[in-house]
Amino acid sequence: MDALQFTHLIRDIPLGKKLPDAVYLHKDSFSEIEASLTQFIHAVAKALKVETQDWHIVKLSRNEFRLSLLSYPSFFTEAYPSLTQSVTVDLNKLSHRIVDYKNSDNPPILHRKETMLPTHHTSYEEFECITQEGENAGLYDNSRMIGFKQSWLRVIERHGYTLLDGRLFRSSALTSPNNSEQASSIDRHKTAIVRHELSAPMKQLAKQGYLNGDYTIFDYGCGRGDDLTELQAHGLDAIGWDPNFRPEDDKLTSDLVNIGFVINVIEDQVERSEALIGAWLLTQKLLVVSAMLANDKYISQFTPYKDGVITSRNTFQKYYAQAELKGYIERTLDENAIAIAPGIYYVFKDKIEEQRFLSGRFKRHHAWKQITAPTPTSEEQARLLFTRHHELLNRFWDRCLQLGRLPVQEEFSEIADINSALGNAKKALKLLLQVQGEQATSEFEAAIEMRREDLLVYFALCQFEQHKGYQHLPEEQKRDIKVFFDTYRVALAESKTLLYRIANTEEIEAACSQAHExxxxxxxxxxxxxxxxxxxxxxxxxxxxxxxxxxxxxxxxxxxxxxxxxxxxxxxxxxxxxxxxxxxxxxxxxxxxxxxxxxxxxxxxxxxxxxxxxxxIYKSQFQDETFEDFNKQISFDKRLKKEDIFEDNKRPCNLNAVTSSLKPKGLEIRGYRFYKLT
Known part of the structure; x- marks a missing residue:
């Protein structure tokens, strides 16, 4: 079965829980759908050695060649069963991912079970009644906030109900969650520090060009608003909200949403997830998530509380490990999280922008030499033509070297001038190579090889992170694929081979030796x-x-x-x-x-x-003449080696050890020079 057949079969399914991007079906519904689709689902499960008793629901993607085998062992015994395991299969990449929720205290849960069964099923009417109870109680009004167990129980409680034996009963009064006396006295507002420069997440956005004025910005949990003040001073469309300092401000959708160091100060796990989901719902292009990182030694000095600690300022902190934070974001949002810095992740809602960003990360940038104008002669019309349009051709040449190929109109703003002066881009490049000779030809061939290698590295790293496929690539990358690889399949095959080679220690050693040379x-x-x-x-x-x-x-x-x-x-x-x-x-x-x-x-x-x-020690080993202090460092390292102060090549544990080793020789270091002790 190919992707087109799969999509057509999913479109024609007559039942199931149908969402914009997927259809959910229980195995008991398979008699109602096309036999070839049923056989295919079972074949996928068998290929991955997922036993029949280990999955109950299949999630079929409506837009991609992808399905998930979901385990809900309590589907028929609980009103809102919990997910214990999901096996997500990407049938394009022939890869799969397993997520285990057995030990999670806040797993995803299932609603509207009757939609996943045929109407003649013995449990259909019972499940329909459970769903109707929830509808009548208003529990499904905000469907985005009910997908996890703790969030669902919180929604039930807020609406004045109690879940007893799987059914809803009206509570005598709406009670507040029992957070304990300690939790109620936690000073969350104290976590909002005063900043005298942009926060680390905002600095990352500035570095990557997202604060250029083209994007609207929303700061979710902005604290005292110091980032907003600075951004607004630069004329940027930036607004924010904070429960303590700006509770009256509106939460508005924006291109960029920053939830900076917010999730780590919320002691309630449900509220923490709701904050992250709430920020994601406001996001149009890019969500920036950041949290505090710390190791066990640092955390041990504080008082443990729930899944975090109480600090000396009586604030709650949930400190994460880098991988733990990535996992939390991806489980909560079901999206790829891209590490930007320790404790800072990007989550792209705009998948085209995601691919554009990833491609830019792994592209090399070199300062190419400008073409010098040759002395025109009457003997060669080509040289005269080149001289007449010298500045325009220089800019065109730079763009060709950056791309490793001819640019199209949207990639070079002066393409109309090139066409007018020289006929078309192809003729312009031919003229450049003709006039400049072998040097230009070699330079362009090097640019082609460099760009192709950059793309291979980029695609290999995309597969390492399992990012989205060809449909999410920007148009400029699709052109690159056509020029450098002919097809996307070829690009993926070559990059996958490259990625797998990093596990070969012999190749790594050979590459290290080559690189050192x-x-x-x-x-x-x-x-x-x-x-x-x-x-x-x-x-x-x-x-x-x-x-x-x-x-x-x-x-x-x-x-x-x-x-x-x-x-x-x-x-x-x-x-x-x-x-x-x-x-x-x-x-x-x-x-x-x-x-x-x-x-x-x-x-x-x-x-x-x-x-x-x-x-x-001997820093010059890592430098060349492009470092400002290179010559001074070379002299310093020669003198340091001459003094021979390190016994048996043992390196000093700190600067005091270096000083102590020099004292018997009557020497001390000031800057990059050695002086006699007075």
Whole structure:
């Protein structure tokens, strides 16, 4: 069965719980649908070794070649059964994902069960009656907020009802949730800090060009509104809402919605999920979700409360691990969450914009040389034509090098001028290559190869994160695919091969050795790791770019990172951030992040005490002449090595150890120089 047949069969299903993007059916309804579809569903389950007793409902996508096998073992015994496991199958990618809810205290639940059964089923009338009770009580008025167990129980309680033996009974009075005396005294408003610059999530939006004035912005849980004040001062259309400081303001849909450090201060798990879902409902293009991260050692100093802690300021905090936060967002919203920085994730509602963003992350940018105007001669008409339109052709050439191909009209605003002067873009490129000769030809061939490799890296990393398919690609990427790969299938096949190769330690080791030979600067620890400055990442072979890129997807942007270590045999990548890397001959290690690729997990190591931060010895190993202090660092490292103060190549644990080692020699360090002690 192919995607077209699948879509047609789903469209013709005569029963089921029908939503805009999917149809839900119980297995007892299969006699009412096309036999080929039933056989196909059972064949998928058998292929994945999902036993018949382990799934009860099938969710059939109406827009994609995708289905989910859902386990509701209490479908016939509970009024609102809980989901215990889902197996989601992408039939285009031939991949599947299993999510286990058995130990969840807030699993997804099922409503309107009768819609998933044929009308002659023995349970149909009973289930219809249960649904009618909920309709009469007004429980389905906001269907977005009733999909999870705790949210559903909260809705029932708010409407003045009690769920007893699966049926609704009117409560004698509407009672408030029992949050305990401690919970009622938590000072949530104290978590709204005063800011003197943009918050970290807003800085990320600014960095990636989303604060350019083209988008409306809503800050969900804006606190005192310092971000809004700054954004509005720049003339941006930015508004916000906060339950403590701006409760009277409206919640309005916007292109960009930021829910910054909100979910971690809400002690009630249901309210926390409702806040995240509420922010998502306001989002038109992009939702930014951020929360506090911390390790167990830091959390242990506080008083435990529910799934978080009470801080010394009497505020609640739910501290997350990076992977835990991603999982929470994706379970709650059923959307892909993209790591941008530690504790900051993007969730795109606009899937075209998502692909445009992802493509831009993995595209290399080089400063291409401008074409110099040749001296015109009467002997060659081509050179005269080139000279006449020199500036226009320079701009056209730059765009060709950026794309690795000819631009179309929407990719080069002066294409009409090119057509008028030279006939068409193809003739313009031919003229450029003719006039500039072999140098231009080599440069354009390099641009083609670079762009093709960038796309392979991008598609490989998209498959690592299981992002959406071809229908969500921007038009410019579809043109790239046609030029560089001919078909999307070929692009996926090549990128999938590239992605799988990162598990081959022999290939990783070979690529590290190759990179060490070709990079401007790096440190190769034979058989163990390759270390390099992050500015040299674009020069890595494609295999290592995917390897590091996958790790960065689990961690986020590398803004605060200086050195990257690629572990050859252990399936790990480490990111190191140093204090004063660009201005100190001995920068000290501020933070180390170890991404465990095989476990899809991230470990954070913060060096809180400045005096105990280990220094980076021989920093010049990671630099070339493009670093401002390169020459000074080379001289410093030569002198440091000459003094031979490190016994058995042991590195000092902190700067005080370096100072102590130099004292017996009567030396001290000031800046990049050594001085005699007076």
């Amino acid at each position: 070709s990079l401007p600067a790096s440190k190769l620890n034979l058989g163990h790791s390759l270390e390099l400055h992050k500015k040299f990442l674009p020069y890595l072979p494609a295999l290592l770019r995917v390897y590091v890129g996958a790790a960065a997807q689990l961690y986020g942007e590398l803004d605060e990172i200086d050195v990257v270590k690629i572990h050859i045999t252990s399936g790990k990548v480490s990111f190191m951030g140093y204090d004063d890397f660009d201005t100190s001959p001995l920068p000290t290690l501020r933070e180390r992040i170890k991404v465990k690729m095989w476990q899809l997990d991230v470990d954070f190591f913060d060096y809180v005490e400045k005096d105990n931060r280990p220094p980076l």
